[in-house]
Amino acid sequence: MCPIISTLFDSEYFPCIAWYQEYLLAEQCVIEQYEHFVRTSLRNRCYIVGPNGTITLSIPLEHGRNQRSFMKDVRVCNHENWQALHWKTLQACYRRSPYFEYFEDDLRPFFETKFAFLMDVNLHGIEIVNRLLKIEKPFSLSVQYEEKSSEEIKDNRQKFMAKNFATYTHLPHYVQVFEERLGFIHNTSILDLLFCGGRPSLNLLQNT
Numbered sequence: 471m472c473p474i475i476s477t478l479f480d481s482e483y484f485p486c487i488a489w490y491q492e493y494l495l496a497e498q499c500v501i502e503q504y505e506h507f508v509r510t511s512l513r514n515r516c517y518i519v520g521p522n523g524t525i526t527l528s529i530p531l532e533h534g535r536n537q538r539s540f541m542k543d544v545r546v547c548n549h550e551n552w553q554a555l556h557w558k559t560l561q562a563c564y565r566r567s568p569y570f571e572y573f574e575d576d577l578r579p580f581f582e583t584k585f586a587f588l589m590d591v592n593l594h595g596i597e598i599v600n601r602l603l604k605i606e607k608p609f610s611l612s613v614q615y616e617e618k619s620s621e622e623i624k625d626n627r628q629k630f631m632a633k634n635f636a637t638y639t640h641l642p643h644y645v646q647v648f649e650e651r652l653g654f655i656h657n658t659s660i661l662d663l664l665f666c667g668g669r670p671s672l673n674l675l676q677n678t
Contacts, residue, residue: 476500477624478616479609481541481592482512483529484599484659488638489630491675499609501596502627503542503589507531510632513541514588516659520563521648524655527556529591544588557581560661567647569668573602599660603672642667642674 477496481503482489489512493499507513514529530552532545557578564570580598585591600607616623630638638657644667646654663671 474498475622475624478502478612478627480505480508480511480513480627480630481589482516482630483514483527483588483592484516484595484661486512486516486630486638486657487641487660487663487675488657489626490599490660491641491678492626492629493609494605494607494675496624499607500612501593501609502612502615504540504612504615505627506538507541507544507588508628508631511628512630512632513592514544515632516661517657518560518563518659518662519646519648519652519655520559521651523652524658525559525563527559527659528552529588531588542587542589546585546588546591548584553581553583564647564661564665567665570665572668573664576602599664602664603669605672640678642671642678644671644674 474497476498477492477500479489479493479496479499479501481501485493514531516527518525518527530547530550532547533539560577561570561574577598580594583594585594596609599605616625641657642663643654644663646652646662646666663674667674
């Protein structure tokens with residue numbers, strides 16, 4: 471009998487589309503909480519598409535990006551209302567998209583809730599997207615740090631980074647809001663696919 475393979479994922483802020491595609495393919499999903507915070511990763515940022523190209527939505531952190539805390543202990547800096555800024559940016563970029571109006575009432579409370587820890591932000595975002603796309607796939611949190619892959623563990627923790635997120639070009643193609651002006655921009659946040667493709671996006675993710 472073949473062992474069940476667990477796939478380790480990084481904790482991302484509204485994960486990129488490639489993250490979600492791997493998540494749907496995984497036998498068991500484990501989200502890492504005992505790694506140290508990784509700079510230039512998607513742990514506290516996501517990429518959406520605006521009229522002039524890619525826009526970064528970044529979550530400010532207590533002690534900045536140079537900390538060596540475990541992911542589960544990384545605190546969000548709420549001195550400025552970053553959530554209101556992110557929500558206004560999403561409204562400005564996606565108000566013309568086919569499905570924004572269908573999901574905005576479900577998403578707005580997320581951007582009105584104060585979070586103390588980055589993990590809580592990211593996990594809550596994943597749970598909302600899963601509910602809106604009707605993804606019935608559970609995940610668990612790591613109980614310790616796994617040093618490397620093994621026959622029973624696949625390591626995706628460093629797979630999706632800010633420096634390479636746009637290199638994933640084998641992903642679903644759908645009509646983006648500004649595609650006529652900018653061309654298609656690959657591997658943005660799952661929010662871009664959600665607003666542009668709606669619930670049928672799940673079929674795209676599973677069949678591409």
